[in-house]
Amino acid sequence: MSNYVILTKSAHKDTKVILDRGEAYGDKVKVALTFPQEFRNIQSCYPIFFVKDGETGQFYPAAIFGFEENENLFLTDQGWDATYIPMMIRRHPFLIGFQPGPNGEKAEDNPVVSIDMDNPRVNSEKGEALFTEEGNQTPYLEGSIAGLETIHAGHEHNRVFLEALLANDLLEPFTLEITLNDGSNNQLLGYYTINEDKIRDLDGDTLSRLSKEGYLQAIYMQIASFARIRTLIDKKNALLPKSQ
Amino acid sequence: MGGGSAGWLTAGVIAAEHCVGSNSAVDGNPQSDGFQLILVESPDISTIGVGEGTWPSMRSTLQKMGISETKFFRECSASFKQGTLFSNWLGGEKQDSPDSYIHPFTVPHSYADTNLAPHWQLIRDQVNFADAVCPQSALAEGHQAPKKISTPEYAFQLNYGYHLDAGKFAELLRAHCVDKLGVTHIKANVEAINSAQNGDIASVVTDSAGVIEGDLFIDCSGSRSLLLGEHYQVPMCSKQKYLFNNTALAAQVPYASPEDPIQSFTLSTAQSAGWIWDIGLPSRRGVGHVYSDAHNTEERARQELLAYIEASAGKQAADQAMVRKIQFDPGHREKFWHKNCVAIGMSAGFIEPLEASALVLVELSAAMIAEQLPANRETMDLVAKRFNDKFLYRWDRIIDFLKLHYILSEREDQYWQDHRDGASIPDHLAEQVALWRHQSPWHRDTAHVDELFPSASFQYVLYGMGFETQRSATERRSEQQAYQRAGNLFQENAKRTQQLQASLPTNRELINKIHTYGLQKI
Numbered sequence: 001m002s003n004y005v006i007l008t009k010s011a012h013k014d015t016k017v018i019l020d021r022g023e024a025y026g027d028k029v030k031v032a033l034t035f036p037q038e039f040r041n042i043q044s045c046y047p048i049f050f051v052k053d054g055e056t057g058q059f060y061p062a063a064i065f066g067f068e069e070n071e072n073l074f075l076t077d078q079g080w081d082a083t084y085i086p087m088m089i090r091r092h093p094f095l096i097g098f099q100p101g102p103n104g105e106k107a108e109d110n111p112v113v114s115i116d117m118d119n120p121r122v123n124s125e126k127g128e129a130l131f132t133e134e135g136n137q138t139p140y141l142e143g144s145i146a147g148l149e150t151i152h153a154g155h156e157h158n159r160v161f162l163e164a165l166l167a168n169d170l171l172e173p174f175t176l177e178i179t180l181n182d183g184s185n186n187q188l189l190g191y192y193t194i195n196e197d198k199i200r201d202l203d204g205d206t207l208s209r210l211s212k213e214g215y216l217q218a219i220y221m222q223i224a225s226f227a228r229i230r231t232l233i234d235k236k237n238a239l240l241p242k243s244q
Numbered sequence: 245m246g247g248g249s250a251g252w253l254t255a256g257v258i259a260a261e262h263c264v265g266s267n268s269a270v271d272g273n274p275q276s277d278g279f280q281l282i283l284v285e286s287p288d289i290s291t292i293g294v295g296e297g298t299w300p301s302m303r304s305t306l307q308k309m310g311i312s313e314t315k316f317f318r319e320c321s322a323s324f325k326q327g328t329l330f331s332n333w334l335g336g337e338k339q340d341s342p343d344s345y346i347h348p349f350t351v352p353h354s355y356a357d358t359n360l361a362p363h364w365q366l367i368r369d370q371v372n373f374a375d376a377v378c379p380q381s382a383l384a385e386g387h388q389a390p391k392k393i394s395t396p397e398y399a400f401q402l403n404y405g406y407h408l409d410a411g412k413f414a415e416l417l418r419a420h421c422v423d424k425l426g427v428t429h430i431k432a433n434v435e436a437i438n439s440a441q442n443g444d445i446a447s448v449v450t451d452s453a454g455v456i457e458g459d460l461f462i463d464c465s466g467s468r469s470l471l472l473g474e475h476y477q478v479p480m481c482s483k484q485k486y487l488f489n490n491t492a493l494a495a496q497v498p499y500a501s502p503e504d505p506i507q508s509f510t511l512s513t514a515q516s517a518g519w520i521w522d523i524g525l526p527s528r529r530g531v532g533h534v535y536s537d538a539h540n541t542e543e544r545a546r547q548e549l550l551a552y553i554e555a556s557a558g559k560q561a562a563d564q565a566m567v568r569k570i571q572f573d574p575g576h577r578e579k580f581w582h583k584n585c586v587a588i589g590m591s592a593g594f595i596e597p598l599e600a601s602a603l604v605l606v607e608l609s610a611a612m613i614a615e616q617l618p619a620n621r622e623t624m625d626l627v628a629k630r631f632n633d634k635f636l637y638r639w640d641r642i643i644d645f646l647k648l649h650y651i652l653s654e655r656e657d658q659y660w661q662d663h664r665d666g667a668s669i670p671d672h673l674a675e676q677v678a679l680w681r682h683q684s685p686w687h688r689d690t691a692h693v694d695e696l697f698p699s700a701s702f703q704y705v706l707y708g709m710g711f712e713t714q715r716s717a718t719e720r721r722s723e724q725q726a727y728q729r730a731g732n733l734f735q736e737n738a739k740r741t742q743q744l745q746a747s748l749p750t751n752r753e754l755i756n757k758i759h760t761y762g763l764q765k766i
Binding site: 053055058059172173192 | 760762763764765766
């Protein structure tokens, strides 16, 4: 379970965060939410598809790491084998929370940085410190907070991006069945993707609007990320027992 | 002619199929011609608004019209209907515990290729029929929804129709028909009818919108049946000798708390001379007592209704209930399409709402008109004949099926005894029941592909009411194999029931989420 508390200089001056990657740190996940802001980096490593939030039914874009629940084909004994790690993975153990401000600000207008004290990364001996001896934020913490702010903005970006995709009827369900080298079948189920044909058929005005708002680039990044399915398949095949 | 659910549904179904009004140009073919579809609605007549339960067919009807299911849920106070739960129909209060059974909308597991009913007969002491063959009945206990928030609009884990606020539904349909489908809406009273030489209706004369000409007139004027009944004098065929109920007392009942569970089924509870319906919308319940005035007084019927409300919603709710009385002649017109006039809805006929057949008849009638719209006046009589044959057959099947609910009862009130009197049972039904004593209903018990009630519905009612189909005295070659397969299917059903119970939200949870987030189209 998580135990988020508000991050403060006094309470967390000795707190450290382990940056290693591994199952013990909760990295063994199949998908991670992503945002158009990092699509360029994501698509260089992972397929991007759209999935539905089980609680709300709302779509969000996700980077895909495996075929089965709790399968992360990028996670090895040596760490996370990819040149880019998604922001939603790197954010741990931090989270942006909301609380009413000291001057009567509404909770939703007053983001505060929280830290999950039960996260296995959090300890007082190993890893990156959050504050310097003088009590200033370390570059690590500064970077993490900047990341949280990007994520916070990313959620809003996702909302309007998905609204634009749905309004133009550009999403479609997607199922991929792959046969591994040993003949076994694996499926990518429950994902949605952008329909390329429909993009091609859009009229000039719509295209221009999508382009101006930055969506067109995100759309083609998602389409380009298809090529990374091959990476998943190769990694999965590499895990098969070697045939004689 | 006529608004209300019948008028607007009919307009919507036809306008969704054909190029109509200003929207008549088809995409990419601006030259194509459409026709004008005008709905004339009296500003003075309020709609009756009783039909609050639909069949699963309403999902595809709405989808074809291009209505968002999210919008429908939000604007019509809609909830999920997964079938009907019948209480006290078998033995009434004389038994130790109230008897009940469910007629779910989902057909038995593997119904297309396996008839589980004979196999269930061997285990009928251990499990009721619906629970054995279908997950839907078990989910009722937790008031669970037939889908999740991530399930697309109109798709499902378990088949469903709706409970809805009929007044709001007509308003949603009106806005959609006028704004999206090109239907012309005229508010005026019809004062006279002009006939053509061949006896057709040439035009109707209105008080405030002049004379309206037309090629085809659809009478959705309700029980007045302004065109087919009043103008053409097509007589009613009373069905009261089969189905005695002719009076309803209806009331709206608030929930004690806004978090009270919403029922998955229409509840139907047998009374001394009729039954009480109970329909759960998100905001309120609609409750009503439908009875035979030959067997019950209004006073006693009212007392029974108020006692029911008090038992389920408290004394205050019973004291404050505004009870509205509705009377009807159970039956239908001798024919529905005459000359260039066709009646849909209560103008065509009305029968007690035991299996919510009113709206589905509107959907089917409108769909047939939309599909078979006569190319010219010469072919209209041929289409009319087809239409009449089809819907007379359907009315007969509705009457058979509703009657089936009564004849298996063991209740002893005079009303129930009269229902079991052979003279009150249609021949076709009596023959079928005689056959079912020796073989379970299955695909051959329905004659048409587009049959209103599938044979699975007969199974649910028969075996829910404790009916026994005798085991064959002789054995079939495939018996052993079939027996094993049935065992597997029962197990599969139990497993699927557990999975669904673990994964589906409650009706109220899901409806709240639909209001907050909406369902996705894909």
